[in-house]
């Protein structure tokens with residue numbers, strides 16, 4: 455490792471999060487056991503079977519590196535994975551992941567070989583995809599198991615919930631397609647009190663009554679897992695929770711640990727005289743003498759320009775503000791109030807530097823500081839940043 459900005463991915467924390475989620479589901483599903491305080495106990499009328507977990511690994515496992523994350527979760531007992539497209543599924547298979555892999559996204563109907571060559575499970579969300587997969591399976595003389603996606607109100611992918619009478623019969627008559635599961639996706643699971651969540655739940659349950667066969671059902675992303683155990687059904691699909699991040703604005707008592715940290719080292723320290731400015735646009739001007747430290751990580755590494763207003767890093771155990779424009783390969787921080795900052799000092803961009811509560815910058819905090827969501831922060835950590843697995 456030569457570059458000083460590195461992302462550390464804690465696979466022990468990842469596995470522990472996976473187990474903590476499973477324990478949470480189990481505790482809340484068992485009859486007579488007091489639910490954790492954030493389980494929506496008022497919704498639990500009958501004990502339900504503990505749902506299985508589909509571990510969501512799309513977008514390179516939310517920037518954490520899907521190969522190592524997939525293998526670690528398989529070791530921790532994960533029985534099924536999901537990713538966005540066939541290419542991501544192939545990466546997981548080549549890494550040695552053996553469990554079923556569900557492809558969430560729409561299929562490019564022209565190139566379906568990967569489904570069969572790497573035994574990936576497609577989502578069928580349009581009649582044309584159904585025809586294409588049926589034709590490809592027939593050509594190979596195999597049956598292809600699939601998950602059926604129903605659009606209950608997100609209005610992106612899926613068969614419309616109110617048109618299944620027309621669309622389902624042809625799909626179900628496809629001789630080489632084997633229905634394994636039915637699912638939907640919530641648009642507002644993380645918008646507390648939004649009525650669309652409840653409407654989608656009702657529409658999904660209505661749609662399920664149209665399917666005669668015994669199939670598995672799933673619907674819950676991380677937010678829905680936390681929000682309402684009625685939508686856990688047979689399998690839940692957490693992504694963000696696995697990486698130790700609770701989707702804002704929700705809270706949870708599941709004992710999760712952050713998985714990724716991002717650290718760098720100060721490469722240069724210099725003084726600004728009153729009236730001098732730092733960086734592109736000369737947007738930060740020193741009113742009095744200032745000391746600036748340069749950290750070699752910039753927007754090419756996924757660090758947002760908006761960090762200029764409200765972003766911090768940790769140096770010598772103290773929070774220091776990012777000042778001036780974030781540039782492509784570096785950013786500048788105001789260390790005027792720290793003593794003896796020198797090149798080589800560690801700069802924590804995401805993660806901990808000490809045990810006090812303020813000695814941590816977590817992904818939720820960074821996202822809130824710049825007006826985005828934690829998902830965007832972790833997915834954008836750049837490709838040139840080395841992931842070190844610990």
Ligand SMILES: *Cc1c(COP(=O)(O)O)cnc(C)c1O
Nearest residue numbers: 510558639675676691692693694
């Ligand atoms: C990304 C995704 C998930 C996981 O979402 P989180 O909010 O990260 O838990 C679940 N289901 C589908 C269909 C997704 O695309």
